[in-house]
Amino acid sequence: MEPRVSCTISEGIADVRLDRPDKLNALDPPMFTALAETGLRLRDDHSVRAVVLSGAGRAFCAGLDFGSFRAMDGQGHEPASYEGDGPARALGQKAAYVWTELPVPVIAAVHGVAFGGGLQIALGADIRLVAPDARLSVMEIRWGLVPDMTGTQLLPGLVGRDVAKELTFTGRIVEGEEAVRIGLATRAEADPHAAAMALAAEIAGKSPHAIRRAKQLLELGGRVGLGEGFAAEQRAIRELIGSPNQVEAVRANLDGRAPEFRDTTPEDH
Structure with missing residues (x-):
């Protein structure tokens, strides 16, 4: 199986990429595991001063892999547990929240789509730089679900409780410029990854x-x-x-x- 996440470290900056471009970096169990394990390795690496989190290919992350979704088959679904420290006790939660737990700043560079679980991973970052035409959505309601990767707890602090409810109840898609206006993103950038790397370099110099x-x-x-x-x-x-x-x-x-x-x-x- 190909690695789901790539990580290179140079001059104190960890460049982390969801690396399943043929599937728009959709989340499957190996991706959850790779995200959690990568975050934990970086948490314990004292040479790291900043992290950039992005997606390879055409998107940041399209959300849950549809094959994994179909595997639920109406029989119920028990999220994989995570044995470790911190408040996130499910593997999916850890894959998103581990970025908040890192002691150094994490900058998400979002292009293409960040849907459902993909958006929740971006919420774990300290700063979100988005392409103007990026599309973000709390999409779980469309599948009869609720955000379960820490999004219900982190989203209200960014956009306000009422906007968080509106986004969650409707699953509507927000483009980059609106995401900035409502607080879902920090700022819009034509090239989010390049801008994130430049910001990370500035932070790493402090x-x-x-x-x-x-x-x-x-x-x-x-x-x-x-x-x-x-x-x-x-x-x-x-x-x-x-x-x-x-x-x-x-x-x-x-x-x-x-x-x-x-x-x-x-x-x-």
């Missing part, structure tokens, strides 16, 4: 310790009380001030040169 702490803090926003969030800010700033990478950031700025940061280590987490 202090990796500060970037990781920033993602941790922003993930807490709206999910914990203000007291806990403010306390986390203070712990982070105490850890960063005077640290080698923070000192290097100051010196590089004053010297007018590119900084030379050291990567994180397991002891930093």
Whole structure:
């Protein structure tokens, strides 16, 4: 069987691609497994500073493989479980949510279609760059289903609860420019992958310790009380001030040169 996901790492940037172009990167069990395993490997790779997540060929991801869908055959369907840490306990959920769990920024580059589960995978990214003519849809309702890959929990935080309901209840298709207007995407780009790689390079040039702490803090926003969030800010700033990478950031700025940061280590987490 051909690999379902490809991953190359260069200069701190992991370029991850759903790699089943003949099927528009449709999701089948091996694809779910490959996504979860790739994300977990990157989570533990302390040389990685940013991740770009995209689809090979003509689309980001067309959603559930129709053959897998037909295999449900009206007899009920028990999602594959995932044995591991974190809140995602089903394999499909882990395939999408693992990108949120990565300690570094993840940028989804979306072209073609991102339907159903494909859209939910993109929701796991921190930033979504979409082609103007990309087509996105919470399509599960068309098949008598509900989003079950963390989408019901992540979507309202992006577009608001009422818009999330409208998109989920109708399954309508949203094109790139509208996706940006409603908060489903960050911005539109003629070449999402090139733009995502450029943004990843910019992020990779910043202090990796500060970037990781920033993602941790922003993930807490709206999910914990203000007291806990403010306390986390203070712990982070105490850890960063005077640290080698923070000192290097100051010196590089004053010297007018590119900084030379050291990567994180397991002891930093």
